Amino acid sequence: MIMRDEEHFREAYKEGSTPPWDIGRADFNLLQTVTTRPIPPCKALEIGCGTGDNALWLAEQNFEVVGVDFSEIAITKAREKAAKANVTCMFAVLNFLKTHVDGAPFGFVFDRGCFHVLDSADDRETFAEQVNSYLAENGLWLSLIGSADEQQLTEGPPKLTARDIVAVVEPFFEILSLTSSHFEAHLPATPRAWVCLMRKRRAG
Numbered sequence: 001m002i003m004r005d006e007e008h009f010r011e012a013y014k015e016g017s018t019p020p021w022d023i024g025r026a027d028f029n030l031l032q033t034v035t036t037r038p039i040p041p042c043k044a045l046e047i048g049c050g051t052g053d054n055a056l057w058l059a060e061q062n063f064e065v066v067g068v069d070f071s072e073i074a075i076t077k078a079r080e081k082a083a084k085a086n087v088t089c090m091f092a093v094l095n096f097l098k099t100h101v102d103g104a105p106f107g108f109v110f111d112r113g114c115f116h117v118l119d120s121a122d123d124r125e126t127f128a129e130q131v132n133s134y135l136a137e138n139g140l141w142l143s144l145i146g147s148a149d150e151q152q153l154t155e156g157p158p159k160l161t162a163r164d165i166v167a168v169v170e171p172f173f174e175i176l177s178l179t180s181s182h183f184e185a186h187l188p189a190t191p192r193a194w195v196c197l198m199r200k201r202r203a204g
Contacts, residue, residue: 052078
């Protein structure tokens with residue numbers, strides 16, 4: 001079980017190129033969710049943190065952040081951004097599904113387009129179960145997911161329906177909100193997205 005075309009994501013961060021999802025700032029969906037719910041500062045994990053913009057924003061809001069990604073180049077850039085901004089974040093090069101992440105339990109987990117790159121419902125269920133295992137009681141998971149429920153061009157992230165999402169996460173999470181939005185990206189057309197905020201279900 002690996003994320004879809006793992007080498008593709010490593011290649012996307014090679015020097016001189018900028019992946020379409022690397023927008024150079026924190027995602028507005030994250031900002032809106034954290035500030036309007038609100039989600040209080042806590043230990044936070046970002047899965048697939050890329051070059052660190054979301055993790056740095058969370059750290060600036062007094063979250064204690066761990067960001068992980070399997071691109072060494074992306075993590076190097078994230079560490080450079082943190083040093084330049086004088087912001088404390090912990091970054092690690094690893095595959096979330098294969099390697100243990102230090103620092104658990106977390107109160108908040110965020111992923112911007114990692115959950116949806118898994119090829120099968122079984123793999124996505126494993127991902128959801130893994131997120132659940134890293135969260136503290138009543139911990140929250142915010143996932144930004146490509147949307148297949150609205151008309152889209154073929155270019156853009158992998159796409160799931162609302163039904164796809166609910167079927168996989170429900171055993172492990174209570175869905176607090178599932179709203180339609182979009183990804184900010186360097187693409188000709190704006191990809192649609194689901195913004196899914198979930199709370200860890202109590203054991204038993």
